[in-house]
Every structure is written in C-alpha cells, then in structure tokens.
Amino acid sequence: MSRERQAVERARKAFLTGRSKPLDYRIGQLKSLQRFVVERQKDISDALKKDLNKSKLGTPLYETLGLEGEILLAVNKLAEWAAPRPVEKNLLTLSDQVFIQPEPLGVVLIIGAWNYPWAVTIQPLIGAIAAGNAAVVKPSEVSAHTSKVMEELLPLYLDKEMYPVVTGGVPETQELLKQRFDHIFYTGNSTVGKLVMEAASRHLTPVTLELGGKSPCYIDKDCDITIACRRITWGKYTNCGQTCIAPDYILSPTVLRDVKPDAKVMQEEIFGPLLPIITVSGVDDAIRFINEREKPLALYVFSQDNKTSSGGVLANDCLVHFSVSALPFGGVGNSGMGSYHGKFGFDQLSHLRGCLIKKLGMEGVNQMRYPPHTAKKLDWARFFILKQVDVARVGRMAMLALLAVIAAVVLQVRIKKNNRALHANCVQ
Numbered sequence: 001m002s003r004e005r006q007a008v009e010r011a012r013k014a015f016l017t018g019r020s021k022p023l024d025y026r027i028g029q030l031k032s033l034q035r036f037v038v039e040r041q042k043d044i045s046d047a048l049k050k051d052l053n054k055s056k057l058g059t060p061l062y063e064t065l066g067l068e069g070e071i072l073l074a075v076n077k078l079a080e081w082a083a084p085r086p087v088e089k090n091l092l093t094l095s096d097q098v099f100i101q102p103e104p105l106g107v108v109l110i111i112g113a114w115n116y117p118w119a120v121t122i123q124p125l126i127g128a129i130a131a132g133n134a135a136v137v138k139p140s141e142v143s144a145h146t147s148k149v150m151e152e153l154l155p156l157y158l159d160k161e162m163y164p165v166v167t168g169g170v171p172e173t174q175e176l177l178k179q180r181f182d183h184i185f186y187t188g189n190s191t192v193g194k195l196v197m198e199a200a201s202r203h204l205t206p207v208t209l210e211l212g213g214k215s216p217c218y219i220d221k222d223c224d225i226t227i228a229c230r231r232i233t234w235g236k237y238t239n240c241g242q243t244c245i246a247p248d249y250i251l252s253p254t255v256l257r258d259v260k261p262d263a264k265v266m267q268e269e270i271f272g273p274l275l276p277i278i279t280v281s282g283v284d285d286a287i288r289f290i291n292e293r294e295k296p297l298a299l300y301v302f303s304q305d306n307k308t309s310s311g312g313v314l315a316n317d318c319l320v321h322f323s324v325s326a327l328p329f330g331g332v333g334n335s336g337m338g339s340y341h342g343k344f345g346f347d348q349l350s351h352l353r354g355c356l357i358k359k360l361g362m363e364g365v366n367q368m369r370y371p372p373h374t375a376k377k378l379d380w381a382r383f384f385i386l387k388q389v390d391v392a393r394v395g396r397m398a399m400l401a402l403l404a405v406i407a408a409v410v411l412q413v414r415i416k417k418n419n420r421a422l423h424a425n426c427v428q
C-alpha cells in the first residue's frame with residue numbers, strides 16, 4: 001500500500017474514532033498549532049529564506065501573523081460558529097425546532113502552493129481543525145525546505161494520526177488524488193485546478209479551488225496618483241510579484257505607455273515583477289476590457305465602480321483584503337470556487353446540516369397531508385405553504401398582546417382593590 005494511501009487511511013481511522021468532534025479537542029489542537037507557529041518561528045523563517053529568499057521580518061508580516069490571527073479568532077469564536085443556528089420557520093413548522101447544525105465533513109485533503117507556503121497551506125488547516133475534520137496536508141514540493149519543516153515539526157504539535165503531512169511532487173499528489181476524501185482544498189494554478197476537480201469528481205468529492213489569474217487594477221483620473229502608485233507598487237512587487245492577488249496589469253486614462261491587449265503578457269497570469277499598463281478611454285472602456293476576460297481573483301479600483309465580477313474587490317489599495325478575516329477570500333470562474341478565512345473557512349469545511357425536530361404530538365395538524373386528498377385539504381395546504389408570515393414578528397406581536405393582557409389584568413385588580421378601600425373608607 002502506498003505511503004499516501006496509508007496516511008489517508010490512518011486519518012480516516014482517526015476521524016472515525018470521533019475524537020475530533022468535541023470542541024475541547026479542536027481548541028486544544030488550534031492552540032498547539034499556535035504554539036508551533038510561535039515556538040518554531042526560526043525554523044519557519046530559515047526554511048523560507050532557503051526556499052524563496054524571504055526576509056526574517058517579512059515572514060511574520062506576510063505569512064505567520066495572519067495565521068496567528070486566524071487561530072485566535074477560531075479559538076474565541078468556535079463555540080458560536082459550531083452552535084446550532086436557528087432559522088426562520090414557516091407556518092407548518094411553528095411548533096418545531098428548525099435549525100442548521102454545522103457538522104464535520106470527514107477527511108479533507110489540503111494541497112498547498114509554494115509562493116506563500118505557510119499562509120496558503122496552514123490557513124485551510126485552521127478551518128479544517130475548527131470544523132472538526134481530519135486533514136491530510138500536502139505542501140508544495142517547490143518550497144522544499146518549508147515542506148520538510150512541516151513534515152518533521154507539525155506532528156510534534158498536532159495529533160499526527162488526524163493531521164498527517166504528506167510531502168512530494170506530482171506523482172505523490174496524483175496518488176493522493178486517487179483516494180477518497182470528503183473535501184479537497186487546492187491552492188495553485190488553474191490548469192492543475194482542473195485536474196484536481198476531475199480527480200475529485202470520481203468520488204463526487206466537493207472542492208475548494210483557490211486559483212490565480214490576472215487581477216486588473218483600474219486607476220481613474222480623479223485619484224491621488226502618488227498614493228495610488230505607492231500602494232500599487234507595494235502590491236505588485238511584494239514577494240517579487242508572486243502573489244495570487246498581485247495587481248497583474250493597470251488600466252489608466254492618463255498613462256501613455258501602451259501594451260496591446262493581445263500581447264502575450266496580457267494572455268496569462270504574470271506572477272512576476274512585470275506590470276503592463278493599458279490605456280483606456282475611461283471607466284466604461286475599462287469595465288468592458290475586464291468583463292471580456294476571465295474572472296480575476298481580485299480587482300483593484302482607485303476610484304468608484306461596482307459593475308464588474310471578480311473574486312474580491314478592493315478600492316484604493318492592494319492585497320490587504322486578504323488580511324480581513326470577516327471577508328470571504330476566494331475566486332469566481334477561472335479564479336476558483338469556494339472561499340475561506342475566519343467563519344467562511346469553518347463553513348466551507350463543514351456540512352451545514354438542515355435539522356427539523358418535530359414532536360410526535362399535534363397529529364391533527366398533519367391531517368391535510370394524509371389521503372384521501374380533498375379540495376378542502378388542498379386549500380389548507382395552500383394556505384400553510386404559500387402564506388408568507390414573518391413568524392418572528394408574529395411572535396413579537398403575540399408577546400406584546402400577552403403583556404397587554406397581563407397589564408390590563410393587573411390594572412383591573414388594582415382598580416378593584418382601590419375601589420374596595422374607598423368603599424371601606426366611605427362606610428367608616
């Protein structure tokens with residue numbers, strides 16, 4: 001049996017013990033992960049230096065601070081996220097309990113990319129742990145030193161049966177993809193994304209695809225060009241242009257340097273320190289240009305605009321939307337599917353189970369559904385199913401009515417008491 005298959009089977013066995021489900025266990029694992037990030041900061045940044053020449057201070061700023069923030073958030077919010085979520089009832093279910101219960105999915109495969117190997121590999125793991133899943137973690141072989149640190153050190157902190165790290169390149173990932181998972185979370189380019197989705201379809205496994213693409217950046221003529229240039233330059237050249245959400249090209253009415261729209265540099269994601277500038281005649285021309293192409297992962301607008309589609313949109317800055325845990329991070333169309341960060345990561349890796357708990361009593365109400373079906377029963381069914389009632393409002397009104405009745409009764413009792421006292425005084 002292959003090493004990859006063994007890891008998956010061990011993870012499934014661990015999941016089936018049920019030990020990843022209690023919130024205490026999840027919080028314990030998240031706290032251990034936090035300890036790992038803090039205690040092994042040097043191992044992490046040394047590996048990143050060797051892999052990608054990242055600086056010692058750049059590592060916390062771009063890779064691990066975000067992870068720490070996400071872990072803290074998950075630890076603090078887990079009880080709230082995992083709790084039953086009551087939903088609005090309809091007339092048929094007025095006396096029932098109706099709620100959504102997030103449940104663990106099972107075994108998740110996380111395939112990471114090399115450019116921010118900690119951020120994009122460990123962040124999905126936070127969601128997987130928080131949601132109560134087992135997870136097989138496959139870091140990118142391109143960032144080999146990082147991959148080795150994950151393989152050697154993560155098991156010292158986490159439940160190693162539940163969260164195995166499997167290293168390797170294409171053959172190993174292909175072998176993993178032959179196994180059955182309950183969710184596959186892939187980060188990387190769109191070409192491999194399609195292969196991942198194809199492999200997942202064999203087991204009807206749902207996928208999250210965090211892909212890339214050409215994120216446009218539109219500069220309107222009314223913006224402060226100095227600030228725009230500083231922020232765009234930072235967004236583009238951070239990590240040497242190798243950021244999934246780096247502005248890929250600029251559209252600007254006042255810039256003169258033209259790149260032809262059919263030039264090769266405008267066909268594929270650049271993922272490097274090149275920034276083509278396209279001259280457009282104005283905002284409508286820019287929108288048309290963007291909408292004629294694949295849906296990008298991010299859209300940067302140094303002005304006001306909401307007429308385009310992209311994974312995310314950021315006005316007057318670059319990259320920082322990645323750092324907001326309250327925003328879903330993910331693509332659309334060619335830039336991917338599904339989203340994560342904060343509660344979105346928890347939900348993405350949970351089964352949101354619809355629950356309706358009915359009592360065995362009140363059977364009379366159900367007569368309209370049992371045969372023989374009559375026109376009268378159908379009328380009642382029509383009323384119960386089609387009547388749009390704001391049940392919460394009705395509940396509030398009923399509560400108000402009840403309070404009014406109680407107040408009236410109390411008032412009446414008081415008046416009677418006063419009258420009796422008055423009567424007694426008069427008699428004396």
Ligand SMILES: NC(=O)c1ccc[n+]([C@@H]2O[C@H](COP(=O)([O-])OP(=O)(O)OC[C@H]3O[C@@H](n4cnc5c(N)ncnc54)[C@H](O)[C@@H]3O)[C@@H](O)[C@H]2O)c1
Nearest residue numbers: 112113114139140169170173188189192210211212213244
């Ligand atoms: N949306 C995001 O959050 C995000 C983050 C980082 C990178 N990206 C995108 O990822 C791309 C860069 O990453 P990359 O794709 O070069 O990373 P990569 O080469 O590290 O590959 C990603 C993963 O896919 C696996 N893989 C590669 N080829 C495979 C194959 N034929 N079959 C199965 N698995 C295979 C690798 O082992 C690796 O784990 C860019 O397009 C970038 O925009 C997106």
Ligand SMILES: CCCCCCCCCCCCC/C=C/C=O
Nearest residue numbers: 116119243244245319320322323
């Ligand atoms: C106080 C400084 C705040 C800086 C916050 C910067 C956030 C930038 C995030 C960069 C993206 C990291 C992960 C990207 C993956 C895609 O490739």
